[in-house]
Amino acid sequence: MRVEQYLRSSAERYGQKEALVAGPVRLTYGEIDRASDRLAAEMLHAGVERHDRVLVFMDNCWEAVVSVFAVLKAGAVLSPINPSTKADKLAYILNNSGATAIITQGRLIRVVDEAANQAPALAVRIAAGFEEASPEGYFGFEDILADDSGIELPFAGIETDLAMLVYTSGSTGFPKGVMMTHQNVDAAARAITTYLENTSDDIILNVLPISFDYGLYQLLMAFRTGATLILEKSFAFPQVILNRLNEEKVTGFPIVPTMAALILRMKSLKPGMFPHLRYISSTGAALAPAVIEQLRTLFPDVRIYSMYGLTECKRCTWLPPEELDQRTGSVGIAIPGTEAFIVDDDGAMLPAGKVGELVIRGPHVMKGYWQDPEATAKALRPGRFEWEKVLHTGDLFHADEDGFLYFVSRKDDIIKTRGEKVSPKEVENVLYAMTEISEAAVLGVSDTVLGSALKAIVVAAPGANPSEKDVIRHCSRHLEDFMVPKQVEFRDALPKTESGKISRRLLQQTLEAGE
The missing domain is CATH 3.30.300.30 (ANL, C-terminal domain)
Known part of the structure; x- marks a missing residue:
């Protein structure tokens, strides 16, 4: 399935249902579907072509949600960019990706202009946040959505086309663009929503940047299942966010370990304060066992999912909540429809208890790094079968006798x-x-x-x-x-x-x- 079909299908099934709450703005599936159609049509009219790369350089706002689906409906490749990115890095990404268009917002215009001076391929700029005249050289986001002329979008493509080019921050050097097809994205989203048991009744609160794949997938998975997404800009004011859990009757709350640490510092929180909350998920780094235990005490009726993943395949493993007690420190097993195993330096599979590199096999594995064959060859290597390549994560793990995985370290983090x-x-x-x-x-x-x-x-x-x-x-x-x-x-x-x-x-x- 192509990713924009998530929105189209949910608009057909739940057209009048509230899909998105972003600050004071509340939009239905039907409204987002129509708005993204208009934006996609304008991009195509302005010269964006199928397979072109389009940057979405915005914070967590409703306009960013519309933009994500508009890019995909136009048959282009989405590249979400963190709004704190500075001009030099943005210019590098523009040039490396060969992006022909960027969608941004008013407060970031200066950064875009500075970067664009170094990026000759950038032809189309769209800016939100201007109720009146948009800046010179920009199409106005609001003007585009106000156009009520008829829309008929051409064929966007197939599921093996690139859907996203996600730039990793990288531990050294320049960021690398991770190439994910619609098929890759859908395989990951399908697997995660399966074990989280997401349905159209879920209300998911997301403070994670949608420029970060963990945050972006909250949007994609919510729209895939017809759920409601509460989109907040950050976790800068934890008490405000936790109040929103009850105000919006939130059922799902994705976090990262640093958020868990902030939550556990809050002396005002008591067990049972969030009666609607069904699950908390965490990835980004493994939660320390002591942190998991404290979260379970504070959220006694909430299922806590400890997970591990990489941008290169979105999610690698998940730990079923019922295994938390007997699998202390584990990040679980391979997500549904995939395989994870541990190998030595020669690529031979290792038995339980032995430390080696984690390798991932499945339909969610990236196609490679954009214009970086050397890095691609290092990460994607021949698997056990002639027809495949598998993802070498660069992370050291060991497994127990039942196949549950335990993170040890990054290969290059080991201290002698x-x-x-x-x-x-x-x-x-x-x-x-x-x-x-x-x-x-x-x-x-x-x-x-x-x-x-x-x-x-x-x-x-x-x-x-x-x-x-x-x-x-x-x-x-x-x-x-x-x-x-x-x-x-x-x-x-x-x-x-x-x-x-x-x-x-x-x-x-x-x-x-x-x-």
């Missing part, structure tokens, strides 16, 4: 100290078990004796004042000697990636700069 290999994740899980700590990261730092020593960088929980000795003593009780951090540094906050993960790369840079 005292002649031993240490997974920072294992140390961080112990740190998160301290109630006095709300955020933690462990890095290797140069040491004249050890070569590399472990350093813990932590954020104290509100009202807590742990000392370095407290932290080291706690770790000593729960870890082997070689895994106990030699140094502890306290900070007010830890740097995050665009997707909300604690960024080891940025943290390492601050250490090297002596900040």
